[in-house]
Amino acid sequence: MLVFAGPTAYGQGYPPQVNFTAQQDRENMMTQLGIKMLRPGASGDNNSPNRANSDQSLANPYPDYPDPLISKSGKKVSNAQDWWKTRRPEIIEDFEREVYGRVPKTAPNITWHVKITDKEFVGFNPVIAKQIVGHADNSSYPMIDVNIAMTLVIPANAKSPVPVLMMFAPSALPAPAQPPKEDLEKINVALKALLIKSNPELQPVFEKYPAYNPIAAQNTGFNPFAPRPAGDPPTAEQLIADGWGYVLIDPASIQADNGAGLTKGIIGLTNKGQPRKPDDWGALRAWAWAASKALDYLATERMVDNKRVGIEGVSRYGKAALVTMAFDDRFAIGLIGSSGQGGTKPNRRNFGEALENLAGGSHYWMAGNYMKYAASEAVFGSKTANDLPVESNELIALCAPRPVFISHGIPEKGDANWLDHQGSYMAAVSAGSVYKLLGAKDLGVSNDYKTEKMPPVNQGMTSGQLAWRQHDGGHTDAPNIKYFLQWADKLK
Structure with a gap:
């Protein structure tokens, strides 16, 4: 049964808000598309009869990927002008219609407001940290309020605008500064007086415990004389130490990660x-x-070099980072971590997570039309991944000639086979043909994705604008941050 918004909103002339469950939303889209049945997604349980394939010999039922340099007319794209004017718009149209969906023309304006500006430290480095909120104009439908949460952190000692890496992550200040002891004492004196005024019974309590303060001094945990922990510093420390700033933008404040x-x-x-x-x-x-x-x-921040802003994400946010890079050519560089199906993994590969998993279980990440390619019974018959007009190699190619670093870990540490590292590498190899066409350097191999061999773990391919490295850690890109920075700084 559907649940709607209250009568007040409806009485003001706004349509009542529909509140579907995830299953109801999926069924509604299936009805719109004329789909009667979807093929089930692969199971991550090795004991399941529908377990995900992990046999490379069975991984390529549809071995031929769309060629990013063959136009819909069948013409070979042989120069940059044809890529920009003809082929790239064709690929974008297919991705928008069939895979990720279109940004509506009614997408609202965003008004940004700086809530907090603080002087803090990231490791041993002083920074300026800002918490920022972007309010979406909801005058067209006041019942829904969207406030994008974001944190910006910039090296305090920077003499000129700095490059910035935007990361999909919860928005949080790195190390909120505490008032000095003298100021904290003033706050506690004033607070005790207010508490006693509102409740006189507290006065004998405070007299009995004269050393007690309602607000205790915080232990920041930062000891400049303590030895550094083993291993690489955290990502934020490495960025700031290298002269970068960073942004944390919270996906949950934009759109929920569920169908409901x-x-x-x-x-x-x-x-x-x-x-x-x-x-x-x-x-x-x-x-x-x-x-x-x-x-x-x-672009309004004086100390940000808005021509050198990158985008980063891991897992589902790795998918989002690649989509960001592909559709907005103002982003100068990308770090795409373990993005899997819907990211760098080819839909046509039968290895680990499948198209059917996203179409059935995570349909909310994609356009509704994506579900058609998992249909076993529908008014249009049935479709498979091989019917998709585009592939992940073309998504990577949309980023060319801008630098993109594709990062993975290893299954033994938690970057599971589910992600299809081999398929991701194949897509990158194929995308390299567009980098070469546009005068950039790719992975430094041929573009024959069917024969090129994935390099060993910890052997980076970072000599060009398109880079690949599989580290020996888990489901994170943190072990590759130092290599990303070395590569990015070299490309300046």
């Missing part, structure tokens, strides 16, 4: 609380859109 949230968040706001149409944007495109809006804001 599709009539809420920024997608729900633009649809006035109604269910999506088949080519409407999914969460990945919504997160990417918000990153672009954050880039608009960064």
Whole structure:
């Protein structure tokens, strides 16, 4: 049974907000598309009869990927002009319609407001940290309020604008500064007086415990004389020490990571609380859109070099980072961590997570039309991944000639086979043909993705604008940060 918003909103002339469960939303989209049945996704349980394939000999039922340099007319793209004017727009159109969805023309304006500006430390380095909120204009549908949460951290000693890496992550200040002892004492004296005024019974309590303070001094845990922990410093420390700033943009403040949230968040706001149409944007495109809006804001920050802003993410946020980079050519560089299906992993590969997993279980990341390619029974018959007009190699190619670093870990440490490292490498190899066409350097190998061999773990391919490195850690890109920075600094 559907649940709607209250009568007050409806009485003001706004359509009542639909509140679907994730299953209801999926079924609604299937009805719109005329799909009667979807093929089940692969199981991560090795004991399941439908377990995900991990046999490379069975991984390529559809070995031929779309060639990013063959136009829809069948013409070979042989120069940059044809790429920019003809082929690239064709690929973008297919990705928007069939895979990630379109950003609506009614997407709202964002008004940015700096809530807090603080002087803090990241490791041993002084920084200026700002908490920033971007309010989406919701005058078209006041029942949905979207406030994008973001943190900006810049080296305090920078003499000129710095490059910045935007990361999909919860928005948090790195080390909020505490008032000095003298100021904290003044706060406690004033607070005790207020508490006693509101409740006189507290006066004998405070007299009995004269040393007690309502606000205790915080232990920041920072000891400049303590030895450094073993291993690499945290990502934020490495960025600041190398002269970069960083941004944390919180995906949860933009669009919920579930199907029930599709009539809420920024997608729900633009649809006035109604269910999506088949080519409407999914969460990945919504997160990417918000990153672009954050880039608009960064152009107003004097100490940010807005021509050198990068985008980073891991796992589902690795998918979002790649989508961001592909659709907004203002982002100068990308670090794409363990992005899997819907990211660098080819849909046509039968290894680990499958297209059917996203179409059935994580449909909210994608456009509704993506579900068609998992249909076993529908008004149009059935479709498979091989019917998709585009592939992940072309998504990477949309970033060319801008630098993209593709990062993975190893299954033994938690970067599971589910992600299909081999397939990700194959897509990068194929995308390299576009980098070469545009005068950039790719991985430094041929573009024959069927024969090129994935390099050993910890052997980076970082001599060009397209880079690859599989580290020996888990489901994170942290072990590759220092290599990313070395590579990015070399490309300046």
